[in-house]
Amino acid sequence: xxxxxxxxxxxxxxxxxxxxxxxxxxxxxxxxxxxxxxxxxxxxxxxxxxxxxxxxxxxxxxxxxxxxxxxxxxxxxxxxxxxxxxxxxxxxxxxxxxxxxxxxxxxxxxxxxxxxxxxxxxxxxxxxxxxxxxxxxxxxxxxxxxxxxxxxxxxxxxxxxxxxxxxxxxxxxxxxxxxxxxxxxxxxxxxxxxxxxxxxxxx
Amino acid sequence: xxxxxxxxxxxxxxxxxxxxxxxxxxxxxxxxxxxxxxxxxxxxxxxxxxxxxxxxxxxxxxxxxxxxxxxxxxxxxxxxxxxxxxxxxxxxxxxxxxxxxxxxxxxxxxxxxxxxxxxxxxxxxxxxxxxxxxxxxxxxxxxxxxxxxxxxxxxxxxxxxxxxxxxxxxxxxxxxxxxxxxxxxxxxxxxxxxxxxxxxxxxxxxxxxxxxxxxxxxxxxxxxxxxxxxxxxxx
Ligand SMILES: [Zn+2]
Numbered sequence: 001x002x003x004x005x006x007x008x009x010x011x012x013x014x015x016x017x018x019x020x021x022x023x024x025x026x027x028x029x030x031x032x033x034x035x036x037x038x039x040x041x042x043x044x045x046x047x048x049x050x051x052x053x054x055x056x057x058x059x060x061x062x063x064x065x066x067x068x069x070x071x072x073x074x075x076x077x078x079x080x081x082x083x084x085x086x087x088x089x090x091x092x093x094x095x096x097x098x099x100x101x102x103x104x105x106x107x108x109x110x111x112x113x114x115x116x117x118x119x120x121x122x123x124x125x126x127x128x129x130x131x132x133x134x135x136x137x138x139x140x141x142x143x144x145x146x147x148x149x150x151x152x153x154x155x156x157x158x159x160x161x162x163x164x165x166x167x168x169x170x171x172x173x174x175x176x177x178x179x180x181x182x183x184x185x186x187x188x189x190x191x192x193x194x195x196x197x198x199x200x201x202x203x
Numbered sequence: 204x205x206x207x208x209x210x211x212x213x214x215x216x217x218x219x220x221x222x223x224x225x226x227x228x229x230x231x232x233x234x235x236x237x238x239x240x241x242x243x244x245x246x247x248x249x250x251x252x253x254x255x256x257x258x259x260x261x262x263x264x265x266x267x268x269x270x271x272x273x274x275x276x277x278x279x280x281x282x283x284x285x286x287x288x289x290x291x292x293x294x295x296x297x298x299x300x301x302x303x304x305x306x307x308x309x310x311x312x313x314x315x316x317x318x319x320x321x322x323x324x325x326x327x328x329x330x331x332x333x334x335x336x337x338x339x340x341x342x343x344x345x346x347x348x349x350x351x352x353x354x355x356x357x358x359x360x361x362x363x364x365x366x367x368x369x370x371x372x373x374x375x376x377x378x379x380x381x382x383x384x385x386x387x388x389x390x391x392x393x394x395x396x397x398x399x400x401x402x403x404x405x406x407x408x409x410x411x412x413x414x415x416x417x418x419x420x421x422x423x424x425x426x427x428x429x430x431x432x433x434x435x436x437x438x
Contacts, residue, residue: 017265017266017267018266020266021263021265021266024261024263024265025261025263028259028261028262028263029259032256032259033256033259036256036257037254037256042257046259046262047262049262049263050262050263053263057266122253125250125253125254126253126254126255128250129250129251129253129254130254133254144251147216148248148251148252149251149254153218154213154216154218166209169209169210169212169213170209172212172216173208173209173211173212176212176244176247176248177244179247179250179251180243180244180246180247183247183250
């Protein structure tokens with residue numbers, strides 16, 4: 001039998017540590033993904049995961065269930081990431097993610113049918129997206145992260161970020177439009193670069 | 204519609220009511236600009252899927268229910284030492300218990316040099332307990348010395364010899380050991396009460412701190428009461 005988050009929260013609040021461990025097991029990956037995509041460094045993201053759950057545990061009694069547990073966790077995480085960037089005085093967001101070298105690409109193919117070229121293209125796109133996202137204003141980036149990678153509804157995002165629903169849509173629209181222009185330009189540049197390489201090597 | 208493109212967002216994410224959806228669909232059917240806008244938004248959403256995240260292995264060290272590591276399994280001196288450590292950790296609050304067990308550094312410690320990362324495991328291991336024991340022993344020795352001096356300073360002058368005084372006969376030594384044992388026993392009883400609740404509540408800062416203070420008072424009171432009545436701490 002699988003307990004809902006709400007049931008586990010109730011039990012954890014009553015002192016059942018195992019229930020809290022279950023909540024962690026259920027949510028640590030999404031939290032890690034959110035922290036990673038916000039900070040751009042795996043090591044930092046892992047630290048944030050741990051701190052987020054410690055904070056959640058300490059604040060469990062204060063969690064009244066007016067939001068979903070996951071939304072509450074996401075908010076804790078985004079706040080931590082914000083503090084993190086501030087404290088470390090790092091330009092964390094403009095650094096390329098770790099582990100994006102071509103060294104172990106062969107092991108990372110998503111599907112056996114993916115060719116090395118496709119894989120390289122996907123990794124290039126991954127880097128391009130992370131760079132483009134890093135340049136967005138924070139509120140647009142948060143809206144896109146929560147919508148695209150965590151599947152929150154407009155209303156959930158609005159509640160979480162404390163803004164009207166229409167604002168969420170505006171942030172999403174503006175953010176996606178900027179990303180679209182950047183990614184299209186980048187793809188055009190890469191295409192012309194490939195053409196130039198091809199022409200110079202074949203002449 | 205072409206003037207309020209935010210409305211297309213609800214359509215693209217399929218998160219608008221049916222009436223609105225129909226209005227947008229009707230418009231888009233006859234507007235090339237909005238068609239391009241929608242396909243552009245869909246394309247960028249697909250591109251976003253390429254952004255992957257590194258492999259993740261849990262960094263969480265699960266909370267262990269109190270019974271899994273019973274404080275009763277520890278010798279009396281360890282319980283006493285734990286009480287002493289709780290006193291020392293008063294300022295640090297509830298982070299103490301969690302911090303005693305190895306785990307990844309938390310955000311607050313991020314600026315400090317990072318200790319080696321110890322992988323999370325399901326239970327507290329014997330090595331953890333050994334390390335804990337070693338630390339407790341050292342702290343206990345230091346703290347008992349300090350407490351003896353403190354008690355000596357507050358006791359009536361004739362009753363107490365200077366703390367540097369050494370026992371001169373087996374009889375003195377036996378009495379000292381007896382005294383210490385009684386003291387530790389009291390401390391450990393207080394700590395037993397304390398740890399049962401504290402351990403379950405180990406990350407609750409405010410609550411933990413309040414209990415530490417209670418325990419602190421209890422222990423100080425019993426130490427101070429004990430020494431002058433017995434009158435033999437240093438002899
Ligand atoms: Zn239109």
